[in-house]
Amino acid sequence: MIRSQKFWICVCAAVFALSLIWCAAVLLAPHGDSVRISQDGRVLYTLDLSKEKDRRIEVEYQGRKNIIEIKDGRIRMLEADCPDHVCIHTGWLSSDIPIVCLPNRLVIEFAGSDLDAAVG
Amino acid sequence: MVCKKVFGMLTAAAVLFCSCTLGESSKKSGQLFAMDTYMTFTAWGENAQAGIDAASGRIVSLEKLLSVTDSGSEVFRADHSGGKAVDVSPETAWLASFAVGMNTITEGALDITLYPVLSEWGFTAEEYKVPDADRLSELLRNTGAQKISVSGNKLTVPEGMMIDFGAVAKGYAARLAAEDMKAAGVEAAVLDLGGNVQTVGRKPDGSxxxxxxxxxxxxxxxxxxxxxxxxxxxxxxxxxxxxxxxxxxxxxxxxxxxxxxxxxxxxxxxxxxxxxxxxxxxxxxxxxxxxxxxxxxxxxxxxxxxxxxxxxxxxxxxxxxxxxxxxxxxxxxxxxxxx
The missing domain is CATH 3.10.520.10 (ApbE-like domains)
Structure with a gap:
């Protein structure tokens, strides 16, 4: 009886410890550098900026073109042949505000975020 | 006695285990390009997808009613009616009378009849110019939300005037979409309509x-x-x-x-x-x-x-x-x- 009790306490302790480790893994997982590039709701790329080499990515939409630049672990819209260039003016992707090229339906955003939304 | 203890501990461990995974795994998100902006919806729980679909559907249908540029919209018909009363949906009629009311409350600071002035500045077509003062005062004669009338489902925009819901439509759409999400059984969600945010309930972790x-x-x-x-x-x-x-x-x-x-x-x-x-x-x-x-x-x-x-x-x-x-x-x- 005593042995069986010890056994179960050990099992519980093990499950408990595993849970703690799992929770820590879920909660502390680095998510700040993972960036998603999507077009019209379709994910084109998921990139880890901390591991990306400097490069440029070309994306086409209905004959129009965007050029995305990755440099020194940062990402921005370098060129876009849309009329307003809001996406270029947004600059480097920072905090939780996505870079959006509305005419070409292209979005660059962090895959995980501490914020739920941003206004402005 | 021992059994109880063991059971208690196992339960506690299981709860701890699940609480960390459930929050994320039941999370669904959707994106939509509408109303000249990029929208994202995030919802939690078993009805999350149904809620997101309902919200997206609502926004697409509202855009069809409220767009100022779409020649099939109710707003377009009212703007181009030559001053005649136009039959509109309850949503459009409600929003028009709400906007006229807000014009009163804000002592004229919110006015949905400035579209022709906005066009003169080039903000609607992104071909910018600074209008001269005479042209502006001429255009301002045909503005003023109090000249708009709403009676039942009839909307009248006087000839030479135009309304546009640019200052209220996204907020209205966000509220109705959030209500649809709730009706679909969603208890936690955030709707971001291009920086126009509406939340539903609290975050699943209670924060x-x-x-x-x-x-x-x-x-x-x-x-x-x-x-x-x-x-x-x-x-x-x-x-x-x-x-x-x-x-x-x-x-x-x-x-x-x-x-x-x-x-x-x-x-x-x-x-x-x-x-x-x-x-x-x-x-x-x-x-x-x-x-x-x-x-x-x-x-x-x-x-x-x-x-x-x-x-x-x-x-x-x-x-x-x-x-x-x-x-x-x-x-x-x-x-x-x-x-």
């Missing part, structure tokens, strides 16, 4: 929603607001503007002058219960400026606001002064509380 306020001058945010279920809407001149002769002109016009409002505010965020109300007020407070904004807040008493001035000072209304946390990049931001 507040964290909503960032964009920095008008830079790439990041000035800080975050912690909120429960509410609408959060920002109006800022920096969203659409152009420079001519060394001067910057933005798209939020003062209905009294037909020129971009120069009230000393660069961004106004309004927090309240209903999206369309916050949307309308954020524009109105931006036009009114810091002093009159505070007066209106005291008078109405049913919303909160955060206003950033051109002197880089953030004014927080008393009700949310504890909910704001400056971003690390803005630790020196001067914050004052309006009481």
């Amino acid at each position: 507040d929603w964290k909503i960032g306020i964009r920095d008008p001058a830079g790439e990041g945010i000035i800080g975050t607001l912690s909120v429960g279920e509410c609408a959060v809407v920002t109006s800022g001149g920096y969203e659409r503007c152009f420079t001519s002769g060394g001067k910057t002109y933005h798209h939020i016009l003062d209905p009294a002058t037909g020129c971009p409002a120069e009230s000393g505010l660069v961004s106004v965020t309004v927090i309240g219960e209903k999206g369309e109300y916050c949307d309308a007020l954020s524009t109105a407070l931006f036009v009114l400026g810091a002093d009159k904004a505070r007066e209106l807040w005291k008078k109405l008493g049913d919303f909160e606001y955060a206003a950033l001035t051109d002197k880089n000072e953030l004014i927080l209304s008393k009700g949310i002064s504890e909910s704001f946390t400056p971003d690390e990049s803005h630790s020196s931001l001067k914050v004052t509380v309006a009481e």
